Amino acid sequence: MDLTGSHILNADTNRIWAMLMDTDTLARIVPGITRLEKTAENEYKAVAEIKMGPVSGSFSGGLTLQDIREGEGYTLHVKQSSKIGNADATIRIDLKPTDEGHTELVFDGGAKLSGLLARTGNRVMSGVAHTLTKQFFNNFEQEIETV
Amino acid sequence: MSNKYIGQSVRRTEDKRYITGKGRYTDDIKLVGMTHASFVRSPYAHARVISIDLSAAQNMPGVVAIFTGDDIKATGIVGVPTGWQVNFKNGDTMKEPPHPLLIATGSTSKHIGDPVAVVIAETYAAAVDASEAVEVEWEELDAVTDPFKAAQEGAALVHADAPGNLAFDWELGNPLSEVDEAIAQSAHVTSLEFVNQRMIPNAIEPRAYIGHYEEHIDKYTLYTSTQNPHLIRLLMCAFVLGLPEHKVRVLGPDVGGGFGSKIFHYTEEALVTWASKQINRPIKWTETRSEAFMLDAHGRDHVTKAEMGFDADGNVQALRIKTYANLGAYLSTFAPAVPTYLHGTLLQGLYTTPKIHIDLCGMFTHTVAVDAYRGAGRPEATYLLERLMDLAALEMGKDPVQLRKQNFIPAFNGVSEPGYQTQVALQYDSGNYQGVLDRGVEMLGYENFRQMQREAAQNGKLLGVGFSTYVEACGIAPSAVVGALGARAGLYESAQVRVQPTGKVSVYSGSHSHGQGHETTFAQVVADKLGIPMEDVDIIHGDSDAVAFGMGTYGSRSLAVGGSAIVKSIEKVLEKGAKIAAHKLECAEGDLEYAEGKWTVKGTDQSVSFGDVALTAYVPHVYPQGLEPGLDFSSFYDPANFTYPFGCHIAVVEVDTETGKVTLKRFIAVDDVGNVVNPMIVDGQIHGGLAQGIGQALLEGAIYDENGQLINGSYMDYAMPRADDLPMFELDRQETPCPHNPLGVKGAGEAGCIGSTPAVVNAVIDALWSGGHPVKDIRMPLTPERVWRAMQS
Known part of the structure; x- marks a missing residue:
């Protein structure tokens, strides 16, 4: 499953970068996350609850940041397992400053799904991903507003 | 002898219980003290089991026992066997790697859903909950799912002892050199590379088993949703569990469809039987629909290159075929027989083709087993022949009806006239192929249709007609014949x-x-x-x-x-x-x-x-x-020969030029299944078969992604034919009696599924040619997108 897109956020690149590198912020804005712990430098343990149509389950696993380009982006590697199947995603994130203190966040990658997750509701999976992405950016914007 | 019932459409006596909800299926059966099983399955197509941790699951409420692959391995139970042996061209025995009941630690899963453990609990819910608490550590490995790709160098290997993923290579027919020569000398050669896609059988009742060991009489009972209780008993007792047959009773209560998928002996049957003795209680397992998609043996899945040579007058001179047949990860009960003796032997079709050669590779892949699915090998043979025949007519500018007629084997009744000896081992019993074609063409109103087609094309509408004539081998089967062909049982x-x-x-x-x-x-x-x-x-x-x-x-x-x-x-x-x-x-x-x-x-x-x-x-x-x-x-x-039903199927389609959507306007089927005992039941069988054959042409097909995940394993994703996808079928029959059985019957269960698929695809190709799009092939299923793309090419 391809995961690509972009979104313009209402903050400058430095601020967005700081938020993306902060565990507590991430825990608040990533949809479904119930627990996010730093286990090593750039490595996290994550637990998430996702309930959406045919996709309903408790996910747990690792989250690793690689290829860190200070202030510019990183590659996020997510490996989550659940009773309804496993997800293995690699997503490159790039931050690009736009005018007036805005930042464009561009993401490009894909997820490998297995088990029931792969087998069931495949047509709606990209819809689920789309909804989660939208939620993520909504949360992100709220976080920018409130903090 | 009276003639009060035979030939009459007597209403089915069993339907009273079916339509009033009183059918008694395996899952309806409740035994005192019965437990429930749930399997822990591989989420990967190919992965090594590093470790299994049962500690959390074992202490969950209601859990009675948990068995793993290591437990099974310790008993010495090797796995379920296959019932048919096909040899390599050089005479070596086919590769037959074991199909274990559960994967042991250190071994690898070979398709998604391959089980590693079974949890047995007081209730089904408790079994499912505990099975989700079993922690398995996996090492994911590369997988291959396509039979052609599996044959390429560097492909992931399914079994270490099957190099090149080859279960067997096999050939049949005239010497290849003679066929090569005949093709080389042909005035016209029609060639076609195509895929006969993988089908999921979708019986309405999922598989269900109850194993029940009773210590006081030292006897096992297995309730099973199967197509053949005795064969299951034979295979399970003699080849899997080593039990004396008189101590095992196999009951097949009402069974809700199979389409082939319930012929085979599955690992879960043996497992609940074995485990029942270990816990001294009955164990029920009913698969989920999701498991049914994933695990019931699939059908078809061939990748083929076929060439048919004609002389200048359109007489078929030769047929040369190279096929890669997907067998899945393990050899299921009939799997080796399907692409070989139920497929290669039907490549004569209804034609007098003098030189035929098929070269076939049976391939292991990281997918669930492929075995008999309604028609089993014969739909693949018919698809190949009938696509070639209609395409050749288009390419040579000949009429597809006339081209068939000039190549048909002349009528023979098998009594005063001998049976027809084919180039591919079989001897047909009786046939009158022109009769069914003539009747079909008459029902179609052929000349009128061509006129309509021309007018439609002028008005920017695409109409097409597709023909398919088939002969199949049924009444399986004479024991001496199948024994010589590698069957390990009489039939x-x-x-x-x-x-x-x-x-x-x-x-x-x-x-x-x-x-x-x-x-x-x-x-x-x-x-x-x-x-x-x-x-x-x-x-x-x-x-x-x-x-x-x-x-x-x-x-x-x-x-x-x-x-x-x-x-x-x-x-x-x-x-x-x-x-x-x-x-x-x-x-x-x-x-x-x-x-x-x-x-x-x-x-x-x-x-x-x-x-x-x-x-x-x-x-x-x-x-x-x-x-x-x-x-x-x-x-x-024990029959003297197979029976050979035959028929003519004709599809009329309209293709939407804007969207590529195919609408099936008419479907005509004239089948000759020998004498008919109950016309209404035969019609019903034909109807069901047509729906499945048309489903393959237009809608269905299992899709694995590159990692071996089945990505359309639900009814949201796998397109089954529905009533509004189908026209009212126009059926007729001809009756050419089978000369060698006392009822003169030939069999009607698979005919609809065998003849219909190529008729529909041919009709779409014909429609496209009529609109100036001379395409040779569109991959099935013919979705609007594929048809639209074909029109743009």
């Missing part, structure tokens, strides 16, 4: 006709119904042969303790083989009955004739009824000297 059928003292008749058939209406059709035959009311006949099947033996229901064999076994037993009943009647009437047996349920002294009104004779047989006070009491006979019928 006869048994029947016992037990006349009760009151003249009522109980028939025990080894042919087990999973929805086909055996109880009605068999009773019609018995009632007419004995001249008694159908209500006086009961058909008993699906119980290995009650029925002597059985080889099951598949390959359109029930009436041709199972029905013939019944007829043999009836003949024995009447022969003994005549002795008793002669004694009662004080005449010689030769002076008697049997009709309308009574023996009559020829030329007189002196008679004795069937019921009187039956009573006398059981109350033998006045009785022929030396004759045993009772009226109860068993027979085994």
Whole structure:
């Protein structure tokens, strides 16, 4: 499953970068996350609850940041397992400053799904991903507003 | 013999229980103390089991026992076998790696859903909850799912001892050099590279099993949703668990469809039987729909290159085929036979092709087993031949009907005219191929249609007609023939006709119904042969303790083989009955004739009824000297040949030029299945088969992603044909009797699925050519997107 897109956020690149590198912020804005712990430098343990149509389950696993380009982006590697199947995603994130203190966040990658997750509701999976992405950016914007 | 029932559309007696919800399926059965099983399955197509941690699951409420692959390995149980052996061209035995009941630590899963452990609990919910708490550490490995890619160098290996993922390579027909030469000398060669996609069988009832070991009688009972209880008992006892057969009873209650997928002996059957003894309680397992998609043996899945050579007049000179057949990860019960002896042997079709050669590679892949699915090999052969024939007509500018007719094998009845010896091992029994084609063309109104097609094209509408004529091999099968071809069992059928003292008749058939209406059709035959009311006949099947033996229901064999076994037993009943009647009437047996349920002294009104004779047989006070009491006979019928039904299917489609959507406007099927006992049941079988064959052409197909994940394993994603996808079918029949079985029947279960698929695809190709898009092939299923893309190319 391809995961690509972009979104313009209402903050400058430095601020967005700081938020993306902060565990507590991430825990608040990533949809479904119930627990996010730093286990090593750039490595996290994550637990998430996702309930959406045919996709309903408790996910747990690792989250690793690689290829860190200070202030510019990183590659996020997510490996989550659940009773309804496993997800293995690699997503490159790039931050690009736009005018007036805005930042464009561009993401490009894909997820490998297995088990029931792969087998069931495949047509709606990209819809689920789309909804989660939208939620993520909504949360992100709220976080920018409130903090 | 009377003719009161045979040939009549008698309403199915079994339907009362089916349509009132009183059917009794395996999952309906509840036994005292019964436990429930849930399997822990591989989420990966290919992955090594590093470790299994049961600690959390073991302590969950309701858990009775958990068994892993390591437990099974410790018992020495190797796995489930295959029932057919195909050898390599060089004579070596095919590769037959073990198919374990559960994957042991250190071993690898070989398709998604391959089980590593089974959790047995007090309730189904508890079993599922605990199975989710079993922690398995996996090392994911590369997978290959496509049979052609599996043959390429560097492809992920399924079994270490099957290099190149090859289970066997195989050839059949005339020497390749002769076929090559004939192709080289042909005036026109039509060639086609195509995929016969993988199908998921989708029986309405998922598989369900109950294993029940009873210590006090030291006996096992297996309730199973199967197409052949006796074969399951034989395979499980002799080849998997090492149990004495008389200590195992296999019951097949009502079974909700199979389409082939319930022929085979599955690991779960053996596992619940084995585990039941370990815990000394009954264990039920009913698969989920998701498991059914993933695990019930799939069908088809060939990648083929075919070439057909013609002379300048359009006479077929040669056929050359190279096919990669996907067998999945393990060899299922009939798997090796399907692409070989049920496919290669049908490549003569209805044509006089003098030179034929097929070269086929049976491939292992990281997918669930591929085995017989309605038609099993014969739809693949028909698809190949009939696509080539219609395409050749388009390429050569000939009429597809005329091209077929000039190449047809002339009519032969198999009695005064001999059967037809093909280039690919079989001898057809009887056939009149032009008859069914002529009738189909007449029903179509062919000339009128071509006129309409031309007018439509001028108005920017695409109409197309597709033809398909088929011959199949049914009534599976003569034991001596299949034995020579590698079957590890005989394929006869048994029947016992037990006349009760009151003249009522109980028939025990080894042919087990999973929805086909055996109880009605068999009773019609018995009632007419004995001249008694159908209500006086009961058909008993699906119980290995009650029925002597059985080889099951598949390959359109029930009436041709199972029905013939019944007829043999009836003949024995009447022969003994005549002795008793002669004694009662004080005449010689030769002076008697049997009709309308009574023996009559020829030329007189002196008679004795069937019921009187039956009573006398059981109350033998006045009785022929030396004759045993009772009226109860068993027979085994081993057919002399396969039966060869044939037919002509014609599809008319309209293709939307804007969207590529195909609308099936008409579907004509003229089938010759030999004599017909119940026309309504035959029509029903044809209807169902057509829906599945059309489903393959337009809608269905299993899709694995590059990692071996089945990505359309649900009814949200796998497109089954629905009523509004299909037109009202236009059916007709021709009856060319089978010359070698006593009923003259050939079999109708698979015909619809065999002839229909190429007719639909041919119609779409014809429509596209009529609109100036000369495409050779569109991959099935013909979704709007694929058809639209083909129009843009």
